[in-house]
Amino acid sequence: MAYKFDHEWRRERERLATIESAYDPWTIRTIEATGPEQGWRCLEVGGGGGSIAEWLCHRVGESGRVTATDLETRFLSGIDAANLEVRTHDIVSDPLEEGFYDLVHTRAVLEHIPERGEVVHRLISALKPGGWLTVDCGDFSSVRQVSGRPEDRGFFKEAFEAVTGTSRGFGADLLYGGRIGEVFRDGGLDQVSVEGFITEWDQAHPLGSLFDLTFQRLERPAIETGSIDREDFDRLLEVMRSTDFKALSHIFYSARGRRPAPDEGLQTTDS
Numbered sequence: 001m002a003y004k005f006d007h008e009w010r011r012e013r014e015r016l017a018t019i020e021s022a023y024d025p026w027t028i029r030t031i032e033a034t035g036p037e038q039g040w041r042c043l044e045v046g047g048g049g050g051s052i053a054e055w056l057c058h059r060v061g062e063s064g065r066v067t068a069t070d071l072e073t074r075f076l077s078g079i080d081a082a083n084l085e086v087r088t089h090d091i092v093s094d095p096l097e098e099g100f101y102d103l104v105h106t107r108a109v110l111e112h113i114p115e116r117g118e119v120v121h122r123l124i125s126a127l128k129p130g131g132w133l134t135v136d137c138g139d140f141s142s143v144r145q146v147s148g149r150p151e152d153r154g155f156f157k158e159a160f161e162a163v164t165g166t167s168r169g170f171g172a173d174l175l176y177g178g179r180i181g182e183v184f185r186d187g188g189l190d191q192v193s194v195e196g197f198i199t200e201w202d203q204a205h206p207l208g209s210l211f212d213l214t215f216q217r218l219e220r221p222a223i224e225t226g227s228i229d230r231e232d233f234d235r236l237l238e239v240m241r242s243t244d245f246k247a248l249s250h251i252f253y254s255a256r257g258r259r260p261a262p263d264e265g266l267q268t269t270d271s
Helices: 012-032 051-060 116-126 150-170 176-186 206-224 230-241
Strands: 041-045 065-070 084-088 101-107 127-139 144-147 190-197 246-248 251-258
Touching (some): 012 101, 012 206, 012 251, 041 116, 101 116, 116 127, 116 176, 127 176, 144 150, 176 190, 176 251
Parallel strands (some): 041 065, 041 101, 065 084
Antiparallel strands (some): 144 246, 190 251
């Protein structure tokens, strides 16, 4: 599994916290729309810092069950919930129960792994008939500077794309979010709904911290592969940290779709 944001980095928990702060409300909104009930069995793939796994534990109650997986589970293991199972698991190669879960969720995972098509099929197979798949993923085509020194705007876009583009060498697809509805429908899901949002961010916004920390994590591979040189990398961080800088974010897509029972006709709805 080619995923570069491993938990061994000393600031990874801080980076994950910025994702939670920025996106948990949207993730929870999408999950709530599936109508989760007490007693549901839920799977959280790539649980990260554990905020959504912990929320699900409360939501499904003592009669429910949440399985939270990740390649490295030390952040998940700190959650105090009797109905939580923490599982060290590689979604690409390790087995999953089939036809078992009422809800499967993953966030900021599929766009980072080259085996995403196979993984989506496995996630759908893990749903019981009538179960829901919810996925959060991004499309970086919208990122651009909207405030700050005019002479920085063209540089920012080019340099930002150079650093984030480094992840393509690890198999990432930075436009994947824009296709998630099609992926769900091709996978046989019905009642498909996709929403996306863009926000304006600066260094004081959680996304400002997220991009700063992510770029620090990508600094070495970005420079070593020649995606960007040291001077431009340092200038990019300086621009992003300036007090008058603001930019539009990537598009954050939240999608949900339901696995129909074998005797149900497919009814697809987009929104």
